[in-house]
Amino acid sequence: MVVAAMVAADKPDRPADGELVRRCCQGDELSFRELYRRYQGKVRATLYQLCGREVLDDLVQETFLRVWRGLPKLRSPDYFSTWLYRIVWNVATDKRREFAKSADLRAKLQPEPPVAPPDLMELHYRDWVEQALQELKLDFRSVIVLHDLEDLPQKQVAEILNIPVGTVKSRLFHGRKLVRQYLEKQGVTF
């Protein structure tokens, strides 16, 4: 909801998420395309942090297909962004369960090194951040990705993950501690 408000505030001419959702429910494909364009970057980034680059396009597609199917059942169109992130979370956990069944879990979840980095130091930093996040348990990582990287408020993260705000705070605290420890081992100082 907050993200939706932010998106609408950025460009006042653009229809709010709720309006687009209502139009989608009447079969307006253009409105769905608008929603896709509005959120695909965030969805993609979140899924990448949670599941890696393997089958990333498929996961993004799966997310938006679930969104399309579920839109008529969405009771509060103004909560679209929270609902969307919940679907992202479900898609990510489903995919991880599938990966867990296969033997090459590590290989699949291990992202490939970035192509053509801007400079060597930046490459190291990105690699370390990526490694630090990969080292975290999914519970901690999801909270850090949604709150620290995607900039969602704690209340919304709690709604998305269906956990109390206190648990979000606690996971943030422990997750950040582990990330800091990892980065400090690499020589990064804060």
Next chain:
Amino acid sequence: MKDAYDYDDDRQLVAFLRQHRPLPPPAAANLEHQLLEKLRVEETLKRLKWRQRRCWGGAIAAALIPLAWLAHRSFSPQLSSAELVQLETFLEDSWYCSSYECEPHLGEREEWEMVWEFSER
């Protein structure tokens, strides 16, 4: 939008993470097109299924109507032509007597019984 960070150290850490966050690879050029195509296929299939269901519903209803008629016929009482004539007569008589006052029709034997009853008194 943003929550107050609990610790100053955390603020620096979060800034570092945001600055050096790993970026996802670019999406396939035709990803949006593929997605919209899938949606169209899905919608078409949904409509076909709905039509199929309606056709099946119609066919089942069409089959049930003659069955219901047959069942009604076979379970309702069947009268012979003699019984039907008797019933018709009874209905005509009872209708006449309900409209006009009439004496009950007595048989010959009953009339004689009455004659004997009066003569004994």
